[in-house]
Amino acid sequence: xxxxxxxxxxxxxxxxxxxxxxxxxxxxxxxxxxxxxxxxxxxxxxxxxxxxxxxxxxxxxxxxxxxxxxxxxxxxxxxxxxxxxxxxxxxxxxxxxxxxxxxxxxxxxxxxxxxxxxxxxxxxxxxxxxxxxxxxxxxxxxxxxxxxxxx
Amino acid sequence: xxxxxxxxxxxxxxxxxxxxxxxxxxxxxxxxxxxxxxxxxxxxxxxxxxxxxxxxxxxxxxxxxxxxxxxxxxxxxxxxxxxxxxxxxxxxxxx
Numbered sequence: 358x359x360x361x362x363x364x365x366x367x368x369x370x371x372x373x374x375x376x377x378x379x380x381x382x383x384x385x386x387x388x389x390x391x392x393x394x395x396x397x398x399x400x401x402x403x404x405x406x407x408x409x410x411x412x413x414x415x416x417x418x419x420x421x422x423x424x425x426x427x428x429x430x431x432x433x434x435x436x437x438x439x440x441x442x443x444x445x446x447x448x449x450x451x452x453x454x455x456x457x458x459x460x461x462x463x464x465x466x467x468x469x470x471x472x473x474x475x476x477x478x479x480x481x482x483x484x485x486x487x488x489x490x491x492x493x494x495x496x497x498x499x500x501x502x503x504x505x506x507x508x
Numbered sequence: 509x510x511x512x513x514x515x516x517x518x519x520x521x522x523x524x525x526x527x528x529x530x531x532x533x534x535x536x537x538x539x540x541x542x543x544x545x546x547x548x549x550x551x552x553x554x555x556x557x558x559x560x561x562x563x564x565x566x567x568x569x570x571x572x573x574x575x576x577x578x579x580x581x582x583x584x585x586x587x588x589x590x591x592x593x594x595x596x597x598x599x600x601x602x603x
């Protein structure tokens with residue numbers, strides 16, 4: 358009997374810092390059974406990728422955007438995502454190295470979350486939980502059930 | 509409520525965990541560099557600077573260095589590729 362695995366939820370993450378990409382990829386490993394984290398080196402690459410996907414079949418469940426990136430920064434990427442009908446409602450998080458109130462206000466204006474990158478290890482898993490908290494309820498329930506966490 | 513700006517001396521006197529929490533909550537990221545295979549991140553906090561030296565990047569902090577001198581910016585400024593910026597500016601004019 359062939360049993361097909363349920364599709365993984367797609368999380369798209371743009372960041373120009375390979376160390377931060379490695380860190381978050383490692384932190385998302387705990388959800389690797391049900392989440393696929395795809396990474397991009399800037400906003401342009403992320404936007405190019407979503408042009409190629411069919412939102413009916415493979416809609417991302419979350420965008421994570423570093424603020425300071427070359428070519429197209431996280432804020433402009435978010436602004437452009439919100440103009441796209443198919444992706445305007447997808448949860449998004451600005452992932453920043455500083456807790457600047459102006460950036461937090463920008464995120465709020467564009468219906469996105471705002472999370473500061475961790476300073477040290479005690480914060481990393483809390484931060485992934487904080488990021489996941491911005492996803493839809495269905496997504497959260499699904500991954501918590503699969504991870505045996507009924508928070 | 510107005511937040512009181514922390515002085516460098518007050519910051520130095522804080523317990524280590526409170527220093528880290530203060531950096532996380534209030535500092536502004538300035539830049540990142542490598543020094544002898546060690547990742548170093550520079551933050552500005554109120555009127556002074558704090559460099560965080562990592563044993564493991566964003567996981568384990570080795571030590572921090574504080575300064576109220578802009579000399580601490582020098583290695584970060586040296587990383588800026590002026591030619592690239594100049595080309596970018598020229599390109600913008602050409603558009």
